Amino acid sequence: xxxxxxxxxxxxxxxxxxxxxxxxxxxxxxxxxxxxxxxxxxxxxxxxxxxxxxxxxxxxxxxxxxxxxxxxxxxxxxxxxxxxxxxxxxxxxxxxxxxxxxxxxxxxxxxxxxxxxxxxxxxxxxxxxxxxxxxxxxxxxxxxxxxxxxxxxxxxxxxxxxxxxxxxxxxxxxxxxxxxxxxxxxxxxxxxxxxxxxxxxxxxxxxxxxxxxxxxxxxxxxxxxxxxxxxxxxxxxxxxxxxxxxxxxxxxxxxxxxxxxxxxxxxxxxxxxxxxxxxxxxxxxxxxxxxxxxxxxxxxxxxxxxxxxxxxxxxxxxxxxxxxxxxxxxxxxxxxxxxxxxxxxxxxxxxxxxxxxxxxxxxxxxxxxxxxxxxxxxxxxxxxxxxxxxxxxxxxxxxxxxxxxxxxxxxxxxx
Amino acid sequence: xxxxxxxxxxxxxxxxxxxxxxxxxxxxxxxxxxxxxxxxxxxxxxxxxxxxxxxxxxxxxxxxxxxxxxxxx
Numbered sequence: 425x426x427x428x429x430x431x432x433x434x435x436x437x438x439x440x441x442x443x444x445x446x447x448x449x450x451x452x453x454x455x456x457x458x459x460x461x462x463x464x465x466x467x468x469x470x471x472x473x474x475x476x477x478x479x480x481x482x483x484x485x486x487x488x489x490x491x492x493x494x495x496x497x498x499x500x501x502x503x504x505x506x507x508x509x510x511x512x513x514x515x516x517x518x519x520x521x522x523x524x525x526x527x528x529x530x531x532x533x534x535x536x537x538x539x540x541x542x543x544x545x546x547x548x549x550x551x552x553x554x555x556x557x558x559x560x561x562x563x564x565x566x567x568x569x570x571x572x573x574x575x576x577x578x579x580x581x582x583x584x585x586x587x588x589x590x591x592x593x594x595x596x597x598x599x600x601x602x603x604x605x606x607x608x609x610x611x612x613x614x615x616x617x618x619x620x621x622x623x624x625x626x627x628x629x630x631x632x633x634x635x636x637x638x639x640x641x642x643x644x645x646x647x648x649x650x651x652x653x654x655x656x657x658x659x660x661x662x663x664x665x666x667x668x669x670x671x672x673x674x675x676x677x678x679x680x681x682x683x684x685x686x687x688x689x690x691x692x693x694x695x696x697x698x699x700x701x702x703x704x705x706x707x708x709x710x711x712x713x714x715x716x717x718x719x720x721x722x723x724x725x726x727x728x729x730x731x732x733x734x735x736x737x738x739x740x741x742x743x744x745x746x747x748x749x750x751x752x753x754x755x756x757x758x759x760x761x762x763x764x765x766x767x768x769x770x771x772x773x774x775x776x777x778x779x780x781x782x783x784x785x786x787x788x789x790x791x792x793x794x795x796x797x798x799x800x801x802x803x804x805x806x807x808x809x810x811x812x813x814x815x816x817x818x819x820x821x822x823x824x825x826x827x828x829x830x831x832x833x834x835x836x837x838x839x
Numbered sequence: 840x841x842x843x844x845x846x847x848x849x850x851x852x853x854x855x856x857x858x859x860x861x862x863x864x865x866x867x868x869x870x871x872x873x874x875x876x877x878x879x880x881x882x883x884x885x886x887x888x889x890x891x892x893x894x895x896x897x898x899x900x901x902x903x904x905x906x907x908x909x910x911x912x
Contacts, residue, residue, distance in 0.1 A: 457882070457883050459883045459887070461887050463891060474887070474890070476883055476886070476887075478882070478883065576904060584861075584862055585862060585864075585865070586865075587861060587862025587863065588861075588862070593904075595904040630900070630904040632903070632904060636878060637861055637862075638861065638862045638863055638871060639861050639862075640861070640862075640863060641863050641867045641868075641869075641870055641871070642870050642871070644871060644876075644878070646878050648901060648902065650900055650901060650904070652900065652904070689898075689900075691898070691900060691901045692901075693900075693901030693902055695878060695902070697876060697878065699870050699873075699876055705875055705876065709902070711898070711901040711902075713898040713900075713901065715897075717897075719897045719898070721896070721897065721898040723898065723901070729875065745892070745896060745898075747896060747897050747898060750897065772895060772896060772897055773897055776896075778895070778896065784884075798884065802891070802895075804895060804896075826895065828891075828895075830887075830891065832884070832887060834883060834884075
């Protein structure tokens with residue numbers, strides 16, 4: 425129940441670069457890209473299967489319409505935010521109708537998690553004159569506890585003999601959240617199950633400004649600046665925070681988390697792409713993001729596509745990500761200490777780094793049919809023994825690694 | 840906001856100062872016109888990556904819009 429906007433990012437990334445980004449395409453033909461992704465975390469955590477099909481057609485005069493359909497199915501267990509204990513722990517499921525017990529010294533995972541999602545999106549890309557281009561998009565994503573509706577527009581202006589392209593755009597997203605069992609009253613005890621039955625809502629406005637510059641015959645560079653403002657329900661209704669005894673560190677009770685009801689994010693993204701004399705392609709990118717929750721992150725991505733003859737390629741890639749913790753992130757709360765107004769023990773808001781290593785092999789069969797296979801391994805690590813741990817908490821892994829295997833198959837064709 | 844304005848100013852200055860001396864003639868675009876040289880080549884890969892990293896980390900967007908999403912697992 426999270427993704428939704430990925431496709432926005434994917435489709436709109438097209439709009440953030442220049443006219444160069446519009447693939448050559450014959451009229452009266454559809455270019456179809458299809459793929460299926462498997463994402464599986466170790467230790468019985470999240471597993472995802474996500475097929476996608478996207479099609480685009482040139483309506484003439486470089487006017488292109490794109491459609492995309494995404495389906496995904498999620499299963500597995502998800503960390504509920506509570507700390508491990510030397511004693512077994514019992515939790516109420518999000519529905520409030522059942523319980524689950526976590527063994528001593530195990531990371532508390534909610535095993536009841538499952539979700540399916542369907543998302544549609546449509547984009548219309550059209551030149552408005554010789555140097556201007558407009559891209560308008562719409563997307564709808566639905567899962568059983570979350571619905572998202574988005575509209576976006578991106579405009580491009582070519583200058584400097586089409587060697588420089590300026591892009592600017594905006595995205596509006598409206599979300600409705602219907603948590604299973606209702607939205608919990610923030611910071612209340614899990615056992616009380618004090619929940620509101622009505623839907624929660626949130627809206628997000630994104631602004632993006634970008635420049636794409638051709639450097640020479642074989643390389644180009646892109647810089648994007650983004651600003652995002654979100655208002656509304658930002659809390660994860662399924663996440664808990666342990667309140668531990670001040671001497672033993674044993675969990676006494678569990679509170680529902682509470683996050684600020686707004687978030688402003690800014691980022692700068694830069695990408696460089698170069699074709700070598702051998703026709704190999706180097707791509708390097710960097711992103712810096714900061715927000716008013718106190719999160720700062722750096723992301724480095726590097727890939728190199730080796731050409732293996734006319735038809736095949738092999739592309740290793742590596743990505744490194746590092747983030748600081750949100751101001752309100754806590755591993756746990758201590759009984760007797762003042763309750764903060766906002767608190768979350770969601771590991772995704774903690775200080776951590778992550779590395780992805782992968783390889784992709786592909787073939788262009790005849791210029792109209794292509795396939796590729798991508799394999800990746802993801803490892804996320806944080807501080808498992810933070811200095812604030814005491815009592816039994818010093819024996820526990822308070823930030824277990826997340827490892828995941830990613831397998832993706834793509835097939836593209838023209839008809 | 841201050842962060843964005845600062846970088847926006849820097850980028851505009853760099854672009855104005857440097858871009859006019861960069862670039863190619865129209866007949867030199869053969870390599871840049873290839874599909875694999877597009878900045879959004881492998882768009883489905885990018886979309887999948889955004890999905891995965893959005894779900895596991897506190898950052899999103901950059902190349903495209905950040906969006907919101909529920910991020911509940």
